[in-house]
Amino acid sequence: MQVQINGEAMELPAGATVAALVEKMDLSGKRLAVEVNQDIVPRSQHFEFALNDGDRVEVVHAIGGG
């Protein structure tokens, strides 16, 4: 299936979880927040939350700002 990650298309196996996506992005263990189709997916649900084809996912972190 194909999902949009931070505005870019990515192929993931069907039923991949948010945790699997985070791992694929080499971001496991990092402080980040995930939103799927504009809804927050709490960290506690990353291992259960399965993505669907066409999902729009945002993975964000804190950077310098004023």
Added chain:
Amino acid sequence: MTEMPEIQLPEDKPLEIAGRIYQSRLLVGTGKYRDLMETGQAIEKSGAEIVTVAVRRTNLGQNPDEPNLLDVISPDKYTILPNTAGCYTAKDAVRTCKLARELLDGRDLVKLEVLGEHKTLYPNMPETLVAAEELIKDGFKVMVYCSDDPLLAMRLEEMGCIAIMPLGAPIGSGLGIQNRYNIRLIVENAKVPVLVDAGVGTASDAAIAMEMGCDGVLMNTAIAQAKNPIKMANAMRLAIEAGREAYLAGRMPKKLYASASSPLDGTFF
């Protein structure tokens, strides 16, 4: 016997934000530094206890060993104040705040800023009001970047914003406080902390804000873009303290003409 007039000095209330007392009245941003090391050193030197960050997409394929901002500016040591910089609509600002709360383990203190247009980054107040209402309803503690309109400042306070943060001048302009009169009025009316956010260029600008009775100043570019940011961070710390002390001391009245400091009698010429 002449009656001594009672001297009215301002009350030295500590800076309290969301139930926590802060010693430092300088709040700093983390943008525009050369690198994370400089960011960390400047913030340490500034003495700030509240530090703003932005929320952005993780770069796809970024170097996983690269340190994260929050590894340098630890949420255990600093109060992290996520901002909604770059948002031009209430909807984007609310979304950003929700992501920030998730990012920071449920901490609900946010700096709301909704911008109007790219050239001045002037606050878009209609959208700011909409976002503030929604965020407060959702349990956020909102420190709000706003225009220096005294009536809007009162409106934001009535809505439940926990700090009012009018701009002194456009973000990153370094022009200093352009409308002291309005800032004065906002300070006079407010029961929640008033912090000048944006526009400070150098130490005297920060001192002026504090002398007028502001509860604090939030700045980023003035430190980060100084030729020596670490030195400027120290200058800002001192300016904030000096300005606050001067406010508490109560300045002398301004006079049009001179008034000799040395006695006029007893001269021998």
